[in-house]
Amino acid sequence: MNARQKTIGVWLGWVAFLLAMTAYLTHRWRGPDRTAFLPGPTSHGHYQIELACNACHTPWMGVKEKACLDCHGAELKAANDSHPKSKFTDPRNADRLQVLAADNCLTCHKEHVPERTRAMGVMLPDDYCYRCHQETVKERPSHKDYAFNSCATAGCHNYHDNTALYEDFLVKHLDEPKTKSAPRVATRALLAFLNESERWPKKPALTAAEHDAPAPVRADQETLHAWATTSHARAGVNCSDCHLVPDAQSKTKRWSDKLDHTACATCHKDEVGGFLAGKHGMRLAQGLPPMRPALARQPMRREAAHRELSCTSCHGSHEFDSRRAAVESCLACHNDSHSLAYKNSPHFALWAAETKGAAPAGSGVSCATCHLPRQQSATDGVTRVLVEHNQNANLRPNEKMVRSVCLDCHGLGFTLDALADPALVRANFTGLPARHVESLDLAARRLLETQSKQTKP
Amino acid sequence: MTTPHKKLVLGTALLASAVFAAGLTGCNKPVAPVAAPPPAGFTPRQMADGLFVVMSSDRAVYTKQVVARLQNEAKVIKASEHFKDEKALPLPAQMFRMGAEAVAEKNPGFTYGLLSLWPINKQNMPKTDAEKAGLKFVADSGGKTNFYTEETLGGKKYFTAVYADVGVSMACVSCHNGHKDSPRTDFKLDEVMGGVVIRLPL
Numbered sequence: 199m200n201a202r203q204k205t206i207g208v209w210l211g212w213v214a215f216l217l218a219m220t221a222y223l224t225h226r227w228r229g230p231d232r233t234a235f236l237p238g239p240t241s242h243g244h245y246q247i248e249l250a251c252n253a254c255h256t257p258w259m260g261v262k263e264k265a266c267l268d269c270h271g272a273e274l275k276a277a278n279d280s281h282p283k284s285k286f287t288d289p290r291n292a293d294r295l296q297v298l299a300a301d302n303c304l305t306c307h308k309e310h311v312p313e314r315t316r317a318m319g320v321m322l323p324d325d326y327c328y329r330c331h332q333e334t335v336k337e338r339p340s341h342k343d344y345a346f347n348s349c350a351t352a353g354c355h356n357y358h359d360n361t362a363l364y365e366d367f368l369v370k371h372l373d374e375p376k377t378k379s380a381p382r383v384a385t386r387a388l389l390a391f392l393n394e395s396e397r398w399p400k401k402p403a404l405t406a407a408e409h410d411a412p413a414p415v416r417a418d419q420e421t422l423h424a425w426a427t428t429s430h431a432r433a434g435v436n437c438s439d440c441h442l443v444p445d446a447q448s449k450t451k452r453w454s455d456k457l458d459h460t461a462c463a464t465c466h467k468d469e470v471g472g473f474l475a476g477k478h479g480m481r482l483a484q485g486l487p488p489m490r491p492a493l494a495r496q497p498m499r500r501e502a503a504h505r506e507l508s509c510t511s512c513h514g515s516h517e518f519d520s521r522r523a524a525v526e527s528c529l530a531c532h533n534d535s536h537s538l539a540y541k542n543s544p545h546f547a548l549w550a551a552e553t554k555g556a557a558p559a560g561s562g563v564s565c566a567t568c569h570l571p572r573q574q575s576a577t578d579g580v581t582r583v584l585v586e587h588n589q590n591a592n593l594r595p596n597e598k599m600v601r602s603v604c605l606d607c608h609g610l611g612f613t614l615d616a617l618a619d620p621a622l623v624r625a626n627f628t629g630l631p632a633r634h635v636e637s638l639d640l641a642a643r644r645l646l647e648t649q650s651k652q653t654k655p
Numbered sequence: 656m657t658t659p660h661k662k663l664v665l666g667t668a669l670l671a672s673a674v675f676a677a678g679l680t681g682c683n684k685p686v687a688p689v690a691a692p693p694p695a696g697f698t699p700r701q702m703a704d705g706l707f708v709v710m711s712s713d714r715a716v717y718t719k720q721v722v723a724r725l726q727n728e729a730k731v732i733k734a735s736e737h738f739k740d741e742k743a744l745p746l747p748a749q750m751f752r753m754g755a756e757a758v759a760e761k762n763p764g765f766t767y768g769l770l771s772l773w774p775i776n777k778q779n780m781p782k783t784d785a786e787k788a789g790l791k792f793v794a795d796s797g798g799k800t801n802f803y804t805e806e807t808l809g810g811k812k813y814f815t816a817v818y819a820d821v822g823v824s825m826a827c828v829s830c831h832n833g834h835k836d837s838p839r840t841d842f843k844l845d846e847v848m849g850g851v852v853i854r855l856p857l
Binding site for chain 2: 212361366644
């Protein structure tokens with residue numbers, strides 16, 4: 199081979215290699231597994247959907263400005279966000295934005311940089327409040343000894359959600375007992391709501407003999423019994439009401455044995471919406487296959503590794519037992535210290551008493567009581583008690599739980615102390631808080647000072 | 656490395672860098688919002704004056720016909736800073752601020768806000784030199800004269816107007832005088848309590 203032939207050979211080889219790489223990468227890009235393109239691991243908040251690049255990225259890998267608000271906007275609005283973008287768009291804040299561009303979520307919350315990401319997905323050092331609030335230590339003598347890295351970590355302030363922490367709220371809840379007398383959570387009245395909102399008409403209850411599964415399908419005795427003895431048959435929901443689903447192309451209804459969350463959404467739109475917004479259903483919301491415990495970063499039971507998360511994985515597929523969904527379904531997968539400690543906790547003792555009939559309805563505390571709480575909601579012009587299926591809406595920072603969950607049964611001071619004690623949280627609230635959040639003391643002191651100023655002659 | 660190999664490697668590296676740079680820099684930037692020019696025939700001052708008249712009238716109507724009437728006269732509902740939690744009416748200042756935020760979201764080119772030398776929330780103290788001078792000017796003039804100037808913020812030039820914000824109702828005055836965070840507790844009816852700041856980009 200002469201030198202010229204060698205040169206041509208090298209060039210051809212190189213071009214062939216480039217074409218092969220292009221073909222391979224294009225194939226990977228188009229295929230279901232895009233992990234080759236991840237620039238770095240994602241945070242605990244987003245790892246489930248890290249392969250749905252389009253959820254956050256524009257076609258040329260910029261970050262969509264509205265990517266964050268598409269999922270988190272409604273929650274921030276409901277929480278009366280203390281630092282919304284609108285606070286920073288006025289030109290008078292231009293100098294502040296040069297110190298910290300607080301008008302953009304990405305300033306504090308970047309993905310794919312785990313080496314820099316800290317608690318709450320924040321990339322800034324803990325004393326970021328200092329950049330705009332230096333005057334606080336001068337204006338609030340009570341705060342003069344507080345370090346700036348304790349603003350958001352002491353249980354007193356959050357950057358976004360201060361609905362349970364603002365001063366007037368603290369004043370309203372001073373001197374409350376640790377546990378209120380006769381605490382209860384709200385009762386659901388799901389069927390009454392479905393009738394009133396006209397999502398499901400009033401129908402007589404159905405018996406097993408009245409099922410309308412077509413002959414080729416013919417449900418077995420166990421399935422019929424499960425359906426006939428539980429809530430759907432009681433409400434007059436027959437087999438065809440769920441199993442006849444519109445065909446994707448022709449839109450005509452066809453029997454399907456395998457249903458997904460869209461079947462439930464006909465009546466349970468709000469619950470399904472919450473499910474899709476939280477950690478259980480966020481993959482489905484992005485068009486990815488359902489979540490499985492094997493994919494989770496939290497400790498999960500090995501025997502549950504390949505179970506797919508959907509409505510029926512917690513609720514069952516014909517017996518729809520919401521009591522089972524409140525505890526046993528959770529513990530069938532979750533294997534972390536908080537979950538493992540639940541059955542030894544005073545909360546579980548109350549739940550066991552309620553389920554046995556030894557305590558009033560609403561007095562027990564299941565996993566769902568705290569993590570999928572019952573909340574007043576107005577839907578279709580009807581007020582109702584809705585079970586919030588977005589378990590992330592009450593998760594981190596855990597002060598989000600105060601008003602939606604803890605205050606149903608406990609006083610504010612005790613609640614804040616308990617939530618600020620990570621060891622107590624891990625032990626599933628077995629024992630008393632070993633930490634004390636001072637915010638109520640400060641609020642009480644300032645109330646006294648104001649009152650004494652006002653009564654001075 | 657022989658010369659053809661060097662050319663090969665360099666050529667590929669150059670091409671790759673060019674593609675990489677284009678991808679990083681050229682294709683992602685969103686279009687910057689363009690400020691709407693003022694209507695033909697209006698000077699910035701006239702536009703600011705017109706905007707202020709609308710804002711202050713709307714707020715005065717809300718203060719007198721809603722808050723003062725229902726809270727202070729009929730006593731059927733209170734106005735409260737935490738109006739959602741307490742199922743109360745928003746305060747007039749909050750109504751004004753929520754309007755300003757709604758306007759800012761639509762990005763019509765101008766911004767406005769409510770500031771004071773004696774604010775309940777320290778974040779509403781004047782920050783820029785124009786704001787400080789303007790608020791002092793309108794307070795000293797008893798609300799009779801407006802303040803106009805130009806200023807540069809974040810590298811952009813603005814026409815800034817400051818108008819006196821007057822306590823038009825006892826609802827304004829008594830609430831501020833009785834608030835634990837208010838630095839002044841001696842406001843009187845029709846006294847200048849702060850200022851409305853309107854900015855138009857030049």
